[in-house]
Amino acid sequence: MQNTETNRIENKEQLNEDFEQEVIAFLNYKEGGIIYVGIDKNGQVVGVENNDLTQLQIKDRIKNNIQPSTLGLFDVTVETIDNKEIIKVIISSGTEKPYYLRKKGRTPEGCYIRIGSSKERMTERMIEEMFARRIKNSLKEIESPRQDLTFRQLKIHYEGNGMILNDNFARNLNLLTDEGKYNYNAYLLADENNISIKLVKYLGTNKMELIENQEYGYCCLITATQRILDRLTAENTVYAKIEYNGRKEVEMIDSKALKEAVINAMVHSDYTLTTTPIIELYSDRIEITSGGGLPQGLSQEEFLEGVTAPRNKELIRVFKDVDLIENIGSGVLRILDAYDKSCFKFMDHFLRVSFKYKENPFEYDEKTDKKTTKKTDKKTTKKIKVKPQEKDVLNFCKDAKTLKEITTYFGFKDISTFKKNYINPLLEKGTLQLTIPEQPKNRNQKYISK
Missing domain, CATH: 3.30.565.60 (Heat Shock Protein 90)
Structure with a gap:
């Protein structure tokens, strides 16, 4: 496979010293872009030897070497091409342009932009014009209408995904203004606010x-x-x-x-x-x-x-x-x-x-069945409850399944009742087990038969 460079695609054989410059160029570009690490300039896949370490290095360099904050503007994933693992870095167009190298500042030596299939240094005039267009009314800079905010729900959501928010979470998540007060992002994520959905x-x-x-x-x-x-x-x-x-x-x-x-x-x-x-x-x-x-x-x-x-x-x-x-x-x-x-x-x-809404594709079949047999309850449309035996649940869960997948398969809408009547007894018997037993309420929890 060949992966050709374009205005939105940059290939890198390995993580090198100008990586941050390429990221900045995409952040300052109106369309953002993608950087592939493990693909050479000719588009040939060479792969990455240690993708875990390389991913950590990429995230660390983007977060610490580029200003303003890149929080929420990039994503790092691993893909397999031609049986070789490569790293894909997805970069969004930034909202606080111009972005620049922290050690160089907002200067032509620190600011880059994507032009065609390569990065170019920005001129002083380009920097000034881009800075003048910056959206200053961002949620980060709007002070929360309340400062007595609590975040119990937010902490629970993080804990459910195996992460603990420390005492510096508000600053780490950009929930503070430059003056150190809670901003509007914090207000939206707080336990109480006045936002109606x-x-x-x-x-x-x-x-x-x-x-x-x-x-x-x-x-x-x-x-x-x-x-x-x-x-x-x-x-x-x-x-x-x-x-x-x-x-x-x-x-x-x-x-x-x-x-x-x-x-x-x-x-x-x-x-x-x-x-x-x-x-x-x-x-x-x-x-x-x-x-x-x-x-x-x-x-x-x-x-x-x-x-x-x-x-x-x-x-x-x-x-x-x-x-x-x-x-x-x-x-x-x-x-x-x-x-x-x-x-x-x-x-x-x-x-x-x-x-x-899609129409019921089985409606005609149901009408036909009613004309040809009285045993119409053997064929069903919509969610008709099929009372499962223990063996039915265990057979369906030979491969790990979520609670929603299980209830949907057996036609139950009331998930909590189904869990109480069918899942919990099997868990107590030990014939069914959790895939994440240390976190029973984890939203990624699945069930698998022994």
Whole structure:
């Protein structure tokens, strides 16, 4: 395989002394970019010998050698190409341009930008113009309306992912202004705030008849996000049919795309405006709207290609830490795997994504079955509960499964009741075990039969 360098791709055979310069060039470039370590200048894969050490070195050098803070602007992953491991560094276009080498300062010797397929030093004039365009109204510099903030929920979310927040967490996560006061990021992540995330439901295809109006905010933004995701999981009908060769399932809304759309709205919304994300459920679709439109300098075409220009990089970093975000820049592409580009609606001050509900593909089969046999209960659509025997659960869990995967397979919506009646007895008998026994409530927990 050949990996050709472009305006957004840089290849490096190994981690060398000008690595930070390449990162800075992409941070200052409107589209960001990707650096591959373990691929030479000719595009040939050579691999990385010690990828764990190299990853640590990359993260350390980006965090400590580049200014302003790069928190939430880069991601480091390992990929296998031609049976060789290489490292992929994804870099978003920064929001506090110009970025520069810490030891050189904001000078032509410290500032770089991507031009074509290479980096170039910036001139004094380019630096001044870029600095003048910097978005100064970032959440990092807006003081929280309250300073008596607590973060019990945030700490629990981190602990659930095996991380402990120390006494310096507020500074490490950029939750303080330059004056040392809690900023608006801290306010959004605090146990209590005045941020309302609304979920409304209508009877028909328009807003004429409102049947539900729920608010999920006023708490840590991560907690609110997870509660909304849980609610939408309950709303998302899974059409199913049990046949002789297994169970067939089709989701009313693609769950991966739905999760990405919700999280994108939460972390990319412009909280400096008076609007907050809103989720609207109609009889034929779901719409998720966030405030702020596209980030400054990002076109619709670039957005749909997965180019990232994070509006709230500190929030992105925290959401990634607690495993709500997998890879930076992957959200839009995951949505477009399931839906076409028309699901996005771009407005001057808002961005909306709309998912049409899929119809039940097994409905015709069900009607046919009713005409040909009285034993229609042997074939089912939607989530029909199939009371499992212990052996059924254990057979399904020969490979590790999440609780959601297990309950979905057996057609149960009430996860807590299913866990109490079926999972807990098997755990007590020792015939079923946790994959992360030291952290029973870990969100990545799975169950596997012995």
